[in-house]
Amino acid sequence: MKRFSRMLLFALAATLALSVASCAKKPAKTTEVPPAPTETAPTPAPTPAPEPPPPAPEPAKPAVSAADLQVVYFGYDSFSLDDQARAALDGNAKLLRENPSLAVSVDGHCDERGTVEYNQALGQKRAETVQQYLVDLGLGADRFRIISYGKERPAAEGHDEAAWARNRRVEFTPR
Amino acid sequence: MRHRPTVRLSLGFAVSLVLVLPAALARAQGGDVRIDVKSGAIARLPLRSEPLQGPPSGPAPVRPADEVLAADLQNSAVFQVQRMWAPDPVSTEPQFVTSGKWTVTGDKVRLDGELRDFPARRAILVRSYDGTVAEWRRLLHRFSDDIVQQITGERGVADTRIAFVVCGGKDKELWLMDADGHGAKALTADKSIAQSPSWSPEGSLLLFTSWRGGSGPQVWVMSPENRKPFLVSGRAGLNTSAGYSPDGQRVVCTLSQDGNAEIYSLDARGSNPQRLTNHRAIDTSPACSPTGREIAFTSDRSGSPQLYVMDVDGGNVRRLTYDVDYTDSPSWSPKGDRLAFVTRVGGGFDLWTCRADGTGAAPVVTGGNNENPRWSADGRHLVFASNRDGGYGLWVTDLDGALPRKLSTGGRCAVSPAWSPRRASGR
Numbered sequence: 001m002k003r004f005s006r007m008l009l010f011a012l013a014a015t016l017a018l019s020v021a022s023c024a025k026k027p028a029k030t031t032e033v034p035p036a037p038t039e040t041a042p043t044p045a046p047t048p049a050p051e052p053p054p055p056a057p058e059p060a061k062p063a064v065s066a067a068d069l070q071v072v073y074f075g076y077d078s079f080s081l082d083d084q085a086r087a088a089l090d091g092n093a094k095l096l097r098e099n100p101s102l103a104v105s106v107d108g109h110c111d112e113r114g115t116v117e118y119n120q121a122l123g124q125k126r127a128e129t130v131q132q133y134l135v136d137l138g139l140g141a142d143r144f145r146i147i148s149y150g151k152e153r154p155a156a157e158g159h160d161e162a163a164w165a166r167n168r169r170v171e172f173t174p175r
Numbered sequence: 176m177r178h179r180p181t182v183r184l185s186l187g188f189a190v191s192l193v194l195v196l197p198a199a200l201a202r203a204q205g206g207d208v209r210i211d212v213k214s215g216a217i218a219r220l221p222l223r224s225e226p227l228q229g230p231p232s233g234p235a236p237v238r239p240a241d242e243v244l245a246a247d248l249q250n251s252a253v254f255q256v257q258r259m260w261a262p263d264p265v266s267t268e269p270q271f272v273t274s275g276k277w278t279v280t281g282d283k284v285r286l287d288g289e290l291r292d293f294p295a296r297r298a299i300l301v302r303s304y305d306g307t308v309a310e311w312r313r314l315l316h317r318f319s320d321d322i323v324q325q326i327t328g329e330r331g332v333a334d335t336r337i338a339f340v341v342c343g344g345k346d347k348e349l350w351l352m353d354a355d356g357h358g359a360k361a362l363t364a365d366k367s368i369a370q371s372p373s374w375s376p377e378g379s380l381l382l383f384t385s386w387r388g389g390s391g392p393q394v395w396v397m398s399p400e401n402r403k404p405f406l407v408s409g410r411a412g413l414n415t416s417a418g419y420s421p422d423g424q425r426v427v428c429t430l431s432q433d434g435n436a437e438i439y440s441l442d443a444r445g446s447n448p449q450r451l452t453n454h455r456a457i458d459t460s461p462a463c464s465p466t467g468r469e470i471a472f473t474s475d476r477s478g479s480p481q482l483y484v485m486d487v488d489g490g491n492v493r494r495l496t497y498d499v500d501y502t503d504s505p506s507w508s509p510k511g512d513r514l515a516f517v518t519r520v521g522g523g524f525d526l527w528t529c530r531a532d533g534t535g536a537a538p539v540v541t542g543g544n545n546e547n548p549r550w551s552a553d554g555r556h557l558v559f560a561s562n563r564d565g566g567y568g569l570w571v572t573d574l575d576g577a578l579p580r581k582l583s584t585g586g587r588c589a590v591s592p593a594w595s596p597r598r599a600s601g602r
Contacts, residue, residue, distance in 0.1 A: 077479070077501075113524075115503040115517060115546060116370055116591060117416040118473060118480055120384075120392060121429065121436035121457040124413050128434075147391040148413060152368045153345060 064095055066104045069172035071155075072130055073165065077114070079125040081133060089130065092172070093137045105175040106131050108148045109155070111164035116150060123148035130170045145175050219575070220326065222254040223269035223293065227286070229277025237277070243312055244273065246355060247319035247333040250580070252555045252573035253326060269293045273322065284308045288318040290325060300325045312357060323553075332551045334598060337558055338362070338372040338381055338399070339569055340591040341584070349383055351399050354551075354594070356569075356582035362402050363387075371591055373418040378596040382407065382417040382426065394428055394445065407445035416459050419443075420487075421467045427451075429459040438472055440487075451489035462505050463487070464531070471495070471505035471514055482516055482533070495533035502527075504547055508554045515539070515548040515557055526559055526572070540572050540579055547590065552597045558582070560590040 070088040096102055108123030127146040135141050156163035224245040229237055249256040275288040290300035302321055304314040316334035323331030335354045340347050349369040352359035363369050367387040385395050394408040394417040408414040412431035419426060426441045438452045438461045452458040456476035463470055471484050482495040482502050496502045501519035512531055517524045524544045529536035543563035550557055561570050569589045572579040
């Protein structure tokens with residue numbers, strides 16, 4: 001049992017290292033991301049699991065990812081933040097503050113009603129509003145990248161108010 | 176002054192016209208001959224389509240070819256076609272008769288086509304069309320377009336194409352097909368989102384929005400022939416909704432690089448952006464008028480999305496639509512005298528048209544969500560995306576009021592159509 005949990009820890013550390021490594025490739029703009037430590041970038045899935053190495057030297061970061069950040073929802077044809085949205089963002093801001101190396105894509109989405117082009121602009125407005133709120137809370141703008149998906153990537157497939165409400169949103173995804 | 180076709184009416188035909196007249200403003204049922212209210216001219220001239228002669232078997236299958244020509248002529252919205260091979264051909268005396276003959280030589284095929292004035296018993300168009308066997312459908316399209324030109328003075332649009340977007344799961348790819356829905360093929364395989372295709376004025380290039388670059392929506396361009404995309408605008412934020420100016424020298428699009436969705440004019444390579452709108456609201460969906468002097472666009476500066484027109488330098492902005500609470504997707508008719516657009520009515524979106532100054536706004540297609548209207552090159556039809564029969568597909572409406580017809584996209588979910596201009600030489 002103990003052995004299993006150590007393996008799990010190792011696997012976690014490995015995926016973390018991998019995701020850092022893959023992040024480092026993308027932006028190429030700033031050199032903020034430290035080069036991936038070469039020895040901890042292992043082959044993806046060691047099947048027979050040899051004797052696990054001593055516990056990772058730095059268990060440091062509590063494993064928070066963009067997926068832990070709450071989705072923010074909006075009213076129809078609106079990009080303003082209501083109390084619920086602000087509460088979600090306050091929570092997200094706390095997580096981001098505690099994890100200063102976490103950089104995210106702020107993705108704006110819309111429901112299916114209305115035109116492709118208008119919804120692209122609306123998604124952009126939603127993402128910008130969310131980013132501005134987080135920046136106003138003291139977070140660095142360079143931690144965010146805004147992408148509008150308009151109505152192209154619904155979270156719910158239905159064609160009723162319940163589905164539309166879930167699709168009018170800003171999501172956070174890893175970058 | 177051009178020869179205007181005079182129409183001799185049989186008694187039965189005249190009676191049916193009188194019967195149809197009071198209902199002329201109502202929606203047409205099927206393809207009935209109807210009165211064009213605006214000009215008073217008779218829409219849909221009766222035309223008899225005779226079977227084409229030729230080798231009964233062979234690369235150009237005879238009966239399918241007959242159907243292709245008959246469908247082209249019917250879909251021109253100029254003729255009411257009587258198929259001579261149909262089980263119950265309409266008995267109305269035709270005004271025109273088409274006939275033709277195939278000759279196949281190796282991998283080449285010739286179509287000798289003829290259009291006759293039926294009452295006068297004389298040929299009014301005799302023309303031969305040569306091509307490879309593989310392109311036999313195009314020979315029929317060209318014959319149909321020539322017939323339309325002979326009768327109306329303006330070429331038809333059978334020999335054109337429609338670019339569109341196929342939605343499959345999370346991804347959307349760009350596709351292309353003939354105007355009759357035949358020969359659909361994918362232009363992109365990006366496993367990303369492609370949207371909003373728009374043709375260059377001479378029909379050789381397609382502008383489109385794509386997320387293929389990985390950093391949000393960007394404007395790309397490709398030739399449908401070689402399918403290699405080039406980046407036109409990948410500035411920070413939105414790069415969407417692009418279209419060419421009528422001379423092909425500028426690309427008008429929506430960018431948010433200055434912190435808000437605004438309309439810009441770029442040169443054809445995407446450089447030298449010139450900002451045309453300056454408002455805190457969303458400004459998008461720009462469309463250059465055929466004269467190149469004006470740009471229609473959508474703005475929610477009044478509180479809800481509405482249509483506006485501005486001069487091409489961004490000045491002289493005036494609002495076009497008032498009576499409806501959400502309008503978007505402006506598209507100029509080829510002559511520049513009308514605009515098609517979508518408007519929200521209840522829970523759905525209808526297609527409307529209005530004059531270039533915003534007057535005369537009236538619905539054209541209602542029921543369900545009808546989106547992205549785009550004109551055919553002859554201004555007689557609109558292609559649009561709709562879920563009016565369930566899933567999203569492509570539809571064409573003839574502006575004489577006939578019921579919309581669905582284009583086959585092989586059962587694929589399809590949106591965002593763009594009708595190509597005519598091919599350069601008609602060849």
